[in-house]
Amino acid sequence: MMDMIYARWLLLKRQLPKILLWSMLPLILTLAVTMLFNSTSDDFRVPAAVVVNEQSAEAETFTEELASSKFMNVEVFDAENRAAAIRRLEQYSFDSVFILPENFDEKIQTGQRRNVIETYYTDRSIYYEPAKELAAAIIQERMGEYAAVNYVLELQNNMLFETAVSAEDIASERQRIENETNLVEQSFYFFGETENEEQTTNLNPWMVWAYIALAVTIFTFDFVTRETVSSARIRFNFMKHSYKQFMILTFIIITAVMLIIDIITYMLINEMLAADIDLLSLVLYRFIINGAAFLLASLMKSPMKLYQSAVALTFFLLALQLAMTIIVSVTGMPVIIKLHPVEMLIENQLNIPWVILLIILTLIWVWRGNNAGS
């Protein structure tokens, strides 16, 4: 055993910096890609302007509500700067401009739905429709509140005069109920769906890591291809250890080193990106990609073919995952998800079928070697 480890060390020592760099690459790229993508997603806001022709409570409420939206970046202009806001819209600095009229407060309180807001947009205003919907929802909510208050006051005047409450009391009670039930933030689920509290547009760092790790691992195993096709391999027939034994030991050593790096990755991604994952799923994923990379590298005739296979396999699995919803709905077989190693990893599932398959393939590879010779 020590002889084989020493021999392996002789062969790999000059490639060690390269292998370590390759092994760290998934962590580095995952942190970079995830932080870049997620910060870009967070920073993106639809630029819009609100021109306020009257300084009223309702005008202020409207602009605050609009500005508090996660996808709007609102700039407020007074009546005198209306032309400046329109000019910037024409220069495509704004996606749309909302102009609140002088009697905006009155219109809201009395429920005048016609021409409440004047809006402007351009042929490049791709977010105009959702922005308009949001503005309409705010106005609807405010008008609804006044309608409810007026209705309750009317009821009180006609029927319950002795239990007098003010309009402010009604409005604050409505606000309290809204806050408690938090209807705006509630998610609704259809029958059969499960809750996923972290469902956001943010990239899952473990998905990013899984694909980069897959490609990089296959690239790292290029030395297996080089050694397998080397003329020097023939000499193992006259050694006390077979080439297959030597390579199995290599696989174990490389996998152990990569697992150590994976555990560091696990801790750093957990800490820096607050993305947790089941550690055992991660360990099994490492075994699967290393096993696949090792067998692939053993079969290839040149490193270039191995690199091409790595890229092709990575993109194939990514495409498969993106199309998974369609595939499952077409085939009606949700079990297909369990065939995808990356899907299994990010779902914190133990990918036993792939581990068994790779063990069988490795045994076949060893058995074929042992049956050679006279």
Add this chain to the structure above:
Amino acid sequence: MLEVKSISKRYSKRHVLDNFSMTAERGEIVGLVGENGAGKSTLLKILASLSKPDKGELCLNGKTYKKHFKEHRRTIGYVPQDIAVWEDLTVLENMKFFARLSPVKKSVSELKDLLDNIQLGRYGTKVNKLSGGMKRKLNLAISLINEPEFLLLDEPTAGIDLKSRIEIGQFLKNLAVNKETLIIYTSHDMNEIKDVCDRVIVIGKDSFYRDLLADYIK
């Protein structure tokens, strides 16, 4: 003693060896000559137990290959036609690598002695920086680490300079005399065969075989 009894080998429909027989004793150097494709390399691979004959039997020291091929491999040294070394390692690292995996233990000083005997003193030079002749010498030196009783060389001097060729030839002669190693040697160069070998086996196409004394060729 090596005994080859009526072996045949065919690839697809073509007979490469047909009913070939030979014997050889320890200390002999036997040359194999013949045209390209006559079956020299195939015969060498069968003798090295890297390929199985379709028919016939081989014995080394009275033990058949069929039953004892793993045991025989420990006493065989095989020098392939391709230079079977690690190009990224130095001369000495190559020796250390194969010595570690060899059934016979060798110290670093013994490995250096072996390299010195074959006149390859550039221990620390990477193989990819060596000349063709030096690489051929290293190819031979690695095959000698396990102190083989039976050494098979497949065109060991192909494409190298005259000086290296003479040095390798002289080294093999000494090996046969001093260690009583049985050496079987293929080459396209008849002069080289005549200089190095005691006997020559001519392998022709269409199952034409002749076993001649090297002196007879002279």
